[in-house]
Amino acid sequence: MLNPFGHQLRQETIAALTIMFAAAKTQIGVTLVAESGYRSYDNQTSAYHSYVDTLGVEGADQTSARPGYSEHQTGLAIDILDTISGCGTDGDCLGNTATGRWLANNAHTYGFLLRYQADKTSITGYEYEPWHFRFIGTLLAGHLHDVGIDTLEEFFNLPPAPTYTN
Numbered sequence: 001m002l003n004p005f006g007h008q009l010r011q012e013t014i015a016a017l018t019i020m021f022a023a024a025k026t027q028i029g030v031t032l033v034a035e036s037g038y039r040s041y042d043n044q045t046s047a048y049h050s051y052v053d054t055l056g057v058e059g060a061d062q063t064s065a066r067p068g069y070s071e072h073q074t075g076l077a078i079d080i081l082d083t084i085s086g087c088g089t090d091g092d093c094l095g096n097t098a099t100g101r102w103l104a105n106n107a108h109t110y111g112f113l114l115r116y117q118a119d120k121t122s123i124t125g126y127e128y129e130p131w132h133f134r135f136i137g138t139l140l141a142g143h144l145h146d147v148g149i150d151t152l153e154e155f156f157n158l159p160p161a162p163t164y165t166n
């Protein structure tokens with residue numbers, strides 16, 4: 001379904017996102033923006049291929065999931081920016097802002113996990129993405145926060161995202 005921010009997400013993700021966005025406004029006065037939510041297989045295919053065109057296959061694989069591998073295809077992942085920092089969905093710009101710090105420190109309260117953290121590339125297989133959050137529910141998100149586990153790979157004992165063999 002379409003969320004109030006113009007992107008498709010699963011209903012439970014939208015509900016949690018709405019609460020988190022309101023909290024950011026109240027707590028730090030920032031208007032968050034949902035930049036990208038659900039992507040179909042076809043959308044992910046074109047996104048990946050446009051990265052290949054500009055970055056080559058190796059660069060694209062570090063930046064974008066190949067079709068069939070993106071969390072955005074689950075409807076649980078959301079890229080979050082704000083209206084004031086001018087940061088986009090690349091580099092570590094957002095991570096150095098009040099918005100990025102607030103999200104990293106508070107997302108678990110609303111059931112979201114900062115999926116690809118700065119020092120976890122070898123574990124997740126992704127470069128730092130301070131804007132990319134995945135809804136995992138408040139129970140699991142709170143637990144990971146309490147025990148100090150930063151990634152789903154560490155919690156579920158999973159390998160990093162595929163490096164692909166071809």
Ligand SMILES: [Zn+2]
Pocket residue numbers: 036072077078079131132133
């Ligand atoms: Zn993302």
